[in-house]
Amino acid sequence: KNQVEQSPQSLIILEGKNCTLQCNYTVSPFSNLRWYKQDTGRGPVSLTIMTFSENTKSNGRYTATLDADTKQSSLHITASQLSDSASYICVVVNQAGTALIFGKGTTLSVSS
Amino acid sequence: GAVVSQHPSWVICKSGTSVKIECRSLDFQATTMFWYRQFPKQSLMLMATSNEGSKATYEQGVEKDKFLINHASLTLSTLTVTSAHPEDSSFYICSAHRRQGSDYGYTFGSGTRLTVV
Numbered sequence: 001k002n003q004v005e006q007s008p009q010s011l012i013i014l015e016g017k018n019c020t021l022q023c024n025y026t027v028s029p030f031s032n033l034r035w036y037k038q039d040t041g042r043g044p045v046s047l048t049i050m051t052f053s054e055n056t057k058s059n060g061r062y063t064a065t066l067d068a069d070t071k072q073s074s075l076h077i078t079a080s081q082l083s084d085s086a087s088y089i090c091v092v093v094n095q096a097g098t099a100l101i102f103g104k105g106t107t108l109s110v111s112s
Numbered sequence: 113g114a115v116v117s118q119h120p121s122w123v124i125c126k127s128g129t130s131v132k133i134e135c136r137s138l139d140f141q142a143t144t145m146f147w148y149r150q151f152p153k154q155s156l157m158l159m160a161t162s163n164e165g166s167k168a169t170y171e172q173g174v175e176k177d178k179f180l181i182n183h184a185s186l187t188l189s190t191l192t193v194t195s196a197h198p199e200d201s202s203f204y205i206c207s208a209h210r211r212q213g214s215d216y217g218y219t220f221g222s223g224t225r226l227t228v229v
Contacts, residue, residue, distance in 0.1 A: 034218075036220075041203070041223065042222055042223060043116075043118065043205045043221050043222045043223045044156070044205075044220045046219070089155065089156075093218075098144075100146075100207075100218065102155045102156050104154070104155040105155055107153075
């Protein structure tokens, strides 16, 4: 069964600190893996997209890594800001590009 | 960049009435649109997949007669919640899919908060 599991479920950090969110998946083969940020009451916004052949992708303070051998991905956030408080969702797209398998997300709270 | 407009952003309706939610791709043609439902602190749950000009494909457990989906053009899909009840209160999100070469793009709308009273 295709699954995407994220950890931790929730995380609280101080402003300015770094953090890393984890994503393990069983989807195989797959087309690409995406990280989204979802603010409360809003739709998800794309942060990074990586194909199975890519190992890392950066978008400003966000850096995603992918290890297709171990089927793991991480999202690293540097120098966190209050506005980073949101849910971060890992999504794996199947090889045909026709289905998205969602993780349950990690809720990040950044406090001052 | 790809933009998907979802309207309304929130709606309150009386039990028994119907509500229509629109999802538009503003600067690209969406071959497929997805409709999701999200409960508090839960992930997005796929309700149905719609392709332009054809009937929507509903996920197991989703009532097609209650959640009517129309995908009349490559830039517009609508979800109508018919005879809404309080248990239909939720956050509904659409996603538009486009293909550019070997890249599949998925862009989400901003969501609609439906409250049925």
